Amino acid sequence: MIGLILFIAIMGFTLRRSGLTWPERFVNDAFGTAQGALYRPVGAVAGFFRDLGRLSDVYKENEELRRTVARYTQDQIRYNDIENDNRRYKEELGFTDRQKQLYSYKYAIAQVIASGSNPYDKTIKIDRGSRDGVKPRMAVVTIDGLVGLVSQVSEFTSTVMPITELDSTSSDTILISATVSGKEQQVFGIVDYDKENGVMRMSKIDENANVAEGDIVVTSGQGNLLPKGLVIGTVLSNQVGDFGLTHTATIAPAAKFDHLYEVFVVMTPDPDKP
Amino acid sequence: MTKLRMNRAVVAALILLLIQTSVVPWLIPTAWGGRLLLHLPFIMTIFVALLGGRHRAFSFGLGFGLLEDLLFYGHMIGAYAFGMALLGYLIGLAFERRLNTLAYVLLLTGIGSGLLDMLAYFVYKLFSLTHLGAAFVFYWQVLPTLLLHMLVALALYLPARRFLVKHIASAAEEAEGA
Numbered sequence: 426m427i428g429l430i431l432f433i434a435i436m437g438f439t440l441r442r443s444g445l446t447w448p449e450r451f452v453n454d455a456f457g458t459a460q461g462a463l464y465r466p467v468g469a470v471a472g473f474f475r476d477l478g479r480l481s482d483v484y485k486e487n488e489e490l491r492r493t494v495a496r497y498t499q500d501q502i503r504y505n506d507i508e509n510d511n512r513r514y515k516e517e518l519g520f521t522d523r524q525k526q527l528y529s530y531k532y533a534i535a536q537v538i539a540s541g542s543n544p545y546d547k548t549i550k551i552d553r554g555s556r557d558g559v560k561p562r563m564a565v566v567t568i569d570g571l572v573g574l575v576s577q578v579s580e581f582t583s584t585v586m587p588i589t590e591l592d593s594t595s596s597d598t599i600l601i602s603a604t605v606s607g608k609e610q611q612v613f614g615i616v617d618y619d620k621e622n623g624v625m626r627m628s629k630i631d632e633n634a635n636v637a638e639g640d641i642v643v644t645s646g647q648g649n650l651l652p653k654g655l656v657i658g659t660v661l662s663n664q665v666g667d668f669g670l671t672h673t674a675t676i677a678p679a680a681k682f683d684h685l686y687e688v689f690v691v692m693t694p695d696p697d698k699p
Numbered sequence: 700m701t702k703l704r705m706n707r708a709v710v711a712a713l714i715l716l717l718i719q720t721s722v723v724p725w726l727i728p729t730a731w732g733g734r735l736l737l738h739l740p741f742i743m744t745i746f747v748a749l750l751g752g753r754h755r756a757f758s759f760g761l762g763f764g765l766l767e768d769l770l771f772y773g774h775m776i777g778a779y780a781f782g783m784a785l786l787g788y789l790i791g792l793a794f795e796r797r798l799n800t801l802a803y804v805l806l807l808t809g810i811g812s813g814l815l816d817m818l819a820y821f822v823y824k825l826f827s828l829t830h831l832g833a834a835f836v837f838y839w840q841v842l843p844t845l846l847l848h849m850l851v852a853l854a855l856y857l858p859a860r861r862f863l864v865k866h867i868a869s870a871a872e873e874a875e876g877a
Contacts, residue, residue: 463721539720541771542736
């Protein structure tokens with residue numbers, strides 16, 4: 426009985442805490458080293474066999490990539506042009522240095538070293554920690570899209586909570602504000618994950634906003650939690666939400682959440698620095 | 700009866716935990732990623748309960764449950780430490796009452812695994828961190844994991860026994876078997 430009370434107390438105490446004490450950090454780092462030594466080679470072997478299975482698709486994929494590259498080069502020219510214009514406007518309008526630096530993100534590459542097997546606390550570990558400048562609540566992405574948020578940081582490793590753990594009704598949730606790529610001015614919504622159906626939901630969309638199937642949902646950067654423009658997924662459908670006043674869209678997540686190998690930690694410039 | 704090599708059990712469980720966190724995720728197909736969640740230290744706890752008694756199993760489960768919670772600290776610490784300590788003790792109690800055949804070990808592994816996962820579910824439900832229905836959780840995650848745990852326990856039973864039990868005792872048992 427005393428044990429039960431003690432455990433409830435521990436669980437309650439650790440529920441909303443951020444930051445780790447030194448024994449926790451030590452255990453994390455010590456295990457992280459061994460896990461990293463194991464996870465990478467095994468992943469390489471598993472990846473090799475998966476690649477063998479996909480060999481037949483390579484030709485088709487190559488064709489597609491070539492077409493994409495052609496389109497990309499055209500876009501690049503336009504992008505450079507717009508970028509130059511944009512910089513000139515910022516100069517003319519007298520933007521401060523801080524405002525100019527606001528959207529220049531640094532992507533730090535990190536290796537995944539382990540993944541947990543607790544079904545209600547799905548976490549993965551990466552081999553970057555506070556030494557590398559990782560801070561809690563930084564966004565973690567793959568080349569496909571947003572994967573999760575850093576939840577705990579120790580010296581050499583940190584724990585990442587995937588966005589599949591975000592539950593809008595949960596007691597310690599983090600809400601992601603999102604928008605649709607290309608319609609940033611008119612669409613706004615809040616994204617969470619529907620575990621039973623395995624899709625993401627974007628709720629509280631204005632009923633006049635035009636969200637169509639196939640639109641790409643990105644983070645809006647409002648609320649200053651996540652950087653702007655990280656891909657979350659593509660819209661599957663859009664229907665009237667719970668109270669009839671707003672719309673709710675279902676979204677297929679862009680990133681895969683298992684068999685992760687390399688991820689990027691998005692480091693935002695520190696707004697408090699001069 | 701206490702012929703268990705505790706230090707060997709701890710080392711084995713540490714290695715198994717490393718394998719569980721770093722190797723097993725690669726072996727499970729993507730579609731089953733959220734459904735088969737192996738807990739190898741829990742299987743070791745059952746073996747400790749079988750060979751070393753309930754008090755050792757209690758502290759063993761407590762230690763490794765806490766380690767697992769600590770390593771993958773998402774929302775909170777303690778759910779698996781609590782569950783594994785409690786079930787280690789209960790399973791140890793069950794082993795003391797009856798004949799310890801392999802089938803009985805497997806049966807208890809299955810029941811224990813199911814109880815552990817449901818216990819963890821109810822703890823998270825209590826703190827309103829999850830909103831899934833109990834029936835869905837049982838069908839989606841607990842049942843496949845339970846069957847996998849029984850298979851792994853079957854595979855590990857003989858090696859673990861040979862590795863954990865002191866040499867004199869195991870030689871006697873081999874003579875008995877032959």
